Ligand SMILES: *[C@@H]1O[C@H](CO)[C@@H](O)[C@H](O)[C@H]1NC(C)=O
Ligand SMILES: *[C@@H]1O[C@H](CO)[C@@H](O)[C@H](O)[C@H]1NC(C)=O
């Protein structure tokens with residue numbers, strides 16, 4: 001009794017003298033506060049545990065509310081289609097997805113957490129298309145940059161009028177083109193007014209471009225850690241608006257933020273060796289960022305000056321430690 005009381009007391013004292021050891025990993029941002037209500041995934045429905053690709057595919061196929069706990073390794077032969085009203089959660093230290101990635105298309109209310117999504121070829125790790133209310137949290141995305149920019153596709157691409165999404169506490173590493181929002185000029189009118197996405201407390205390491213690259217939408221990018229982001233981290237182009245605050249840039253990171261429309265040659269040299277010209281985007285800076293060694297190029301200041309919801313900023317000097325300790329698998 002006395003011992004455990006003392007232990008509790010000691011840890012409380014430690015907490016106040018250093019940093020909080022327990023984090024609130026609850027949903028924050030556009031995935032929570034939006035006109036349609038918070039993303040709740042499968043809550044209220046049954047919970048099932050699956051251990052084979054076939055069982056995983058079938059548990060996610062319909063739109064019935066369901067929490068699907070994925071346990072083990074899933075080497076998929078077709079893309080995993082996630083239905084509406086689903087929570088897909090990796091068990092324990094995380095479930096592994098390889099072979100094919102995950103698609104959320106024409107759906108609403110989807111949560112994906114604690115999955116290791118690795119070396120996906122010919123398509124994105126996760127594609128969110130024409131879907132609303134999605135929370136991508138505490139996953140790990142991994143491939144390599146040695147094969148060049150066009151060998152793999154995106155890690156988490158969000159397109160076709162998708163909206164009200166939060167991407168939080170993910171570990172994105174060893175990949176070229178991370179996260180593209182809005183993928184085609186031909187559907188500018190479809191995307192415009194959508195793509196409200198919050199990116200917070202993600203850890204990006206050894207990446208090339210698109211952390212994220214936004215077009216036509218609004219993104220709030222706060223408290224992320226970028227380490228060795230080689231070419232260009234945050235890109236806002238084609239009338240996109242970003243609110244960028246409390247982020248930390250480290251290592252060999254070249255350009256932290258740009259609104260200059262040019263899609264740099266390093267973003268897609270195989271298809272466009274000289275780069276592609278698009279019109280510029282907009283950026284606003286909120287709480288101070290630590291740009292580290294990186295440059296910024298803000299050609300147009302926008303009007304996305306304040307996020308329309310409550311959120312707690314991590315203090316700038318603890319972002320690096322908090323994100324490294326909290327992002328990725330086995331934390332929830
Ligand atoms: C997945 O299956 C394919 C085809 O059988 C195989 O080539 C690949 O090595 C497997 N990947 C993993 C990670 O097991
Ligand atoms: C599940 O999702 C669909 C959209 O695909 C929605 O219309 C429906 O109301 C949801 N069902 C429940 C029980 O929440």
Ligand SMILES: *[C@@H]1O[C@H](CO)[C@@H](O)[C@H](O)[C@H]1NC(C)=O
Nearest residue numbers: 105106107108129130131160
């Ligand atoms: C988008 O998804 C909705 C279902 O949520 C569907 O009714 C609509 O046809 C889809 N739009 C396109 C362009 O695919």
Ligand SMILES: *[C@@H]1O[C@H](CO)[C@@H](O)[C@H](O)[C@H]1NC(C)=O
Nearest residue numbers: 228229230231251252253254
């Ligand atoms: C930084 O990254 C760029 C792009 O990958 C590379 O050309 C350069 O050599 C790197 N610099 C250092 C000091 O590692």
Ligand SMILES: *[C@@H]1O[C@H](CO)[C@@H](O)[C@H](O)[C@H]1NC(C)=O
Nearest residue numbers: 258259260261295297298299
């Ligand atoms: C910054 O943007 C301007 C256009 O306003 C462009 O001329 C310049 O090359 C950009 N700088 C870099 C380093 O890309």
Ligand SMILES: *[C@@H]1O[C@H](CO)[C@@H](O)[C@H](O)[C@H]1NC(C)=O
Nearest residue numbers: 239240241282301302303304
């Ligand atoms: C914000 O700026 C964009 C681009 O100039 C403009 O189209 C939009 O109407 C502005 N929004 C508001 C609320 O002023």
